[in-house]
Amino acid sequence: xxxxxxxxxxxxxxxxxxxxxxxxxxxxxxxxxxxxxxxxxxxxxxxxxxxxxxxxxxxxxxxxxxxxxxxxxxxxxxxxxxxxxxxxxxxxxxxxxxxxxxxxxxxxxxxxxxxxxxxxxxxxxxxxxxxxxxxxxxxxxxxxxxxxxxxxxxxxxxxxxxxxxxxxxxxxxxxxxxxxxxxxxxxxxxxxxxxxxxxxxxxxxxxxxxxxxxxxxxxxxxxxxxxxxxxxxxxxxxxxxxxxxxxxxxxxxxxxxxxxxxxxxxxxxxxxxxxxxxxxxxxxxxxxxxxxxxxxxxxxxxxxxxxxxxxxxxxxxxxxxxxxxxxxxxxxxxxxxxxxxxxxxxxxxxxxxxxxxxxxxxxxxxxxxxxxxxxxxxxxxxxxxxxxxxxxxxxxxxxxxxxxxxxxxxxxxxxxxxxxxxxxxxxxxxxxxxxxxxxxxxxxxxxxxxxxxxxxxxxxxxxxxxxxxxxxxxxxxxxxxxxxxxxxxxxxxxxxxx
Numbered sequence: 001x002x003x004x005x006x007x008x009x010x011x012x013x014x015x016x017x018x019x020x021x022x023x024x025x026x027x028x029x030x031x032x033x034x035x036x037x038x039x040x041x042x043x044x045x046x047x048x049x050x051x052x053x054x055x056x057x058x059x060x061x062x063x064x065x066x067x068x069x070x071x072x073x074x075x076x077x078x079x080x081x082x083x084x085x086x087x088x089x090x091x092x093x094x095x096x097x098x099x100x101x102x103x104x105x106x107x108x109x110x111x112x113x114x115x116x117x118x119x120x121x122x123x124x125x126x127x128x129x130x131x132x133x134x135x136x137x138x139x140x141x142x143x144x145x146x147x148x149x150x151x152x153x154x155x156x157x158x159x160x161x162x163x164x165x166x167x168x169x170x171x172x173x174x175x176x177x178x179x180x181x182x183x184x185x186x187x188x189x190x191x192x193x194x195x196x197x198x199x200x201x202x203x204x205x206x207x208x209x210x211x212x213x214x215x216x217x218x219x220x221x222x223x224x225x226x227x228x229x230x231x232x233x234x235x236x237x238x239x240x241x242x243x244x245x246x247x248x249x250x251x252x253x254x255x256x257x258x259x260x261x262x263x264x265x266x267x268x269x270x271x272x273x274x275x276x277x278x279x280x281x282x283x284x285x286x287x288x289x290x291x292x293x294x295x296x297x298x299x300x301x302x303x304x305x306x307x308x309x310x311x312x313x314x315x316x317x318x319x320x321x322x323x324x325x326x327x328x329x330x331x332x333x334x335x336x337x338x339x340x341x342x343x344x345x346x347x348x349x350x351x352x353x354x355x356x357x358x359x360x361x362x363x364x365x366x367x368x369x370x371x372x373x374x375x376x377x378x379x380x381x382x383x384x385x386x387x388x389x390x391x392x393x394x395x396x397x398x399x400x401x402x403x404x405x406x407x408x409x410x411x412x413x414x415x416x417x418x419x420x421x422x423x424x425x426x427x428x429x430x431x432x433x434x435x436x437x438x439x440x441x442x443x444x445x446x447x448x449x450x451x452x453x454x455x456x457x458x459x460x461x462x463x464x465x466x467x468x469x470x471x472x473x474x475x476x477x478x479x480x481x482x483x484x485x486x487x488x489x490x491x492x493x494x495x496x497x498x
Contacts, residue, residue, distance in 0.1 A: 050386055052118040053078035053110055055131060058086045058243055060145055060172075061122030065090070067379040068120060068143075074383060078116055080104040083243075084222035105224050107131055111138040118386055121145060122172075125259075126232045126252040129154035130494050132169065132398075136161040137498070141168040141386045143379070146262040147254055147405035148172075148398060150231075152277075152472055153485035154494045155402035155409075161498035162391070162398050170382040170394050171401020173266045177381050178374035181348060184355035185270055187368070193357060194342025198435050199271045199311045201264035203256050204327040204334040207298050207317030209290040210245045213238060231492040239293040248294035250416070255296030256315045258408040260335065260350075266396075266404035267337040267348055268311050276469035277406055278304035278311065282433065283414040283462035284426055284440055288452050289318045299459075301443055302411035303436040310435045313411060314443070321449035328446060331358070406472070413483050414462035421461045423454045429461055 052074055054064045058081065068074050076094060079101050081087040087103055094101045104110040111119070111134055119135040120143040121128060129149045135142045136158070148171050149155030162169040175181055188196070216236035219225055223242065226234060232251045239245050247253035257265075285300030298317030303310060320328045327334040335350035344359040353370035378395065385393040421429070423444065430436045447454060466475045474480045488494060 047073075049073055049075040050117050050383055051075050051077045051115055052120060053080065053113075053116045054120045054122065055080040055107055055110065056121065056123035056127070057081060057090055058083060059122065061120070062090075063375065064120040064122050064143065064145075064379075067376060068383070070376060071380045071383045073387075075099075076101055078102045078104060078110055078113060080107055080110045082224045082227040083220070084224075085220070086222075106227060107134065111135055111140065116140060118143065118168075118383075124228075124246050124252050125254055126150045126246075127230050129158050130231050130492060132158045133161045133494060133498055136165050136167045136169065139165070139167075141382075142398075143170045143172065143382050144398070144401070145172040146266075146401065147258045147408055148401040149405050149409070150252075150254065151483075151485050152406045152409045155405050156472060157494055157496075157498050159399050159402050164498060166389075168382070168385045168389070168391060168394065169398035170378070170385070171396040171398055171404075172378070173263060173396045173401060173404065174375045174378035175263055175267055175353075176270075176396040176400070177377035178353050178370070179372060179377075180354050180368040180370050181267070181374070184346060184348065184357075184368040185267075187366075188271065188339055188341070188346050189273055193339075193344055193346060196272065196309045196339055196341050198309055198340045199268040200330065200338040200340065200435075200439075201261070201268040201311065201313045202316075202330045202333060202336055202338070203261040203264055203314065204316040204329070205256060205260050206319060206325070206327060207248075207256060209292040210248055210294050211240045212292050213240060229489065229492075231486070231488045231494065233487075233489060245294070248296045250295050253296060254408055254412060255300070256298070256317060257296075257300060257302070257313065257411055258405065261313060261315060262405055262408050263350065264335065264337050265311075265313060265407050266400070268313070269404055269407065271337060271339045271346075271348075272306060272309055272311060274306055274308070274311075275403070277403065277410065277467055277472055278306050279469060280305035280464065280466050281407075281410045281414050282430070282436065282464045283411050283418070284430065284436070284443070284459060285315065285415060285462075286420075286457070286459045288447060288457055288459065289450050296412075297415060297460075299443060299447065300411070300415060301436060301439040302414070303430075303433055304407055304411070305433070310433070311407075312435045312439050314439055316443075316446060318446070318450045318452075320446075322451045330442075409484075410465065410467065413480060414465050415460060416462075416483070417465070417480060418460045418462035420458040422458060426459060426461045 118141040121131045122145045132144045283302045285297040300315040302313040331338045333349040337348040339346040348355045355368040357366040
């Protein structure tokens with residue numbers, strides 16, 4: 001196995017210089033494939049394999065490997081992970097399957113390989129945007145997991161980079177490739193159920209406490225922690241588990257709104273037909289029911305106040321009630337999108353790759369059934385667009401991924417800029433927003449069922465934020481605008497000029 005570690009120190013000092021000049025180590029050398037990698041308009045032949053690499057595979061990335069492998073005309077040629085144990089495990093699997101792959105711990109070295117056409121990114125959230133932009137600048141096409149960014153600004157930077165360099169960039173919101181869901185939403189938006197009154201999105205997913213530690217924790221063996229932190233602050237590990245629980249702390253994660261919830265946010269925006277950020281956002285919630293090292297809310301209600309109809313998003317990490325395992329449901333779905341219309345409801349559950357239509361009496365009057373696996377379709381769609389060189393062929397172009405991710409980020413920002421209030425004060429503050437007030441009432445009942453006393457553990461009333469969707473800047477609140485981005489840790493800096 002070739003880990004190419006001898007060049008890491010060199011790359012760490014020369015990388016900023018080479019990117020500033022518009023060159024990448026290895027590009028411009030290596031023959032026809034190297035030249036092809038930097039030719040955005042090149043259409044690959046039908047018989048020519050697309051060489052792909054996967055970055056990060058301790059979780060969702062394993063599905064990237066298997067999903068892309070199954071697409072005809074692809075070849076896995078490289079793997080990259082900062083956890084040597086994870087890397088060696090996956091490389092061995094590939095070798096046992098007869099695949100010749102190159103192993104990397106440093107993404108920058110992988111991107112210097114001219115043999116790679118496309119890069120699939122499934123790292124923790126804080127790495128998504130920088131990895132995608134670096135890959136685009138290196139002449140690679142990109143499949144990037146959800147949320148595509150850790151903050152609003154860097155999501156826009158990926159879109160700009162993709163357009164400027166002519167690369168194919170797919171967001172990992174695979175429901176966009178569901179035939180059944182696409183047909184259902186087209187039917188709904190054609191007015192068959194009357195005017196849409198509200199798009200509800202729910203993420204009722206069990207999230208127990210991650211525990212609480214009393215000091216810095218040892219890192220798992222085999223981790224390059226500097227590379228793992230990347231753009232985020234390099235601070236001591238202050239939770240029990242490095243892996244996965246990064247979702248529940250702000251420097252690296254976005255809570256369940258940006259983890260599972262991004263899928264439902266994307267579908268809800270698709271239902272409404274909105275193609276911009278919401279002009280107003282307000283969130284209410286908290287990390288309630290336990291005290292641990294997590295900082296993101298496990299209970300949240302977010303209003304995106306679109307003019308056409310409101311989008312209400314709900315996160316619940318606690319069960320239906322204290323002492324049980326099952327989660328609450330809203331119109332029959334724990335995780336899903338519920339379009340409330342004049343003539344009834346459309347329910348799009350997360351786990352069914354389907355949709356059902358209910359009349360005002362709650363009777364099912366129409367269904368849209370699953371026919372094919374939408375996740376497999378999504379990888380195949382990406383490869384097809386890589387061949388055609390047409391971003392318009394993508395089911396989830398990076399712009400769609402950016403907009404839906406950014407709605408998660410602005411909802412989180414409203415929450416983070418808020419402060420604790422009594423239940424009466426919060427009810428008074430949201431009473432003018434009927435859909436949010438209704439969601440708040442159900443939230444209070446849910447918390448009471450989990451023995452959460454909101455007088456002893458008060459919820460946070462977020463700051464109502466008004467945004468100019470064209471500039472993606474907040475209006476009348478300059479203190480909020482710096483939070484649209486972050487301080488980056490050199491040399492892991494998302495560039496202003498992409």
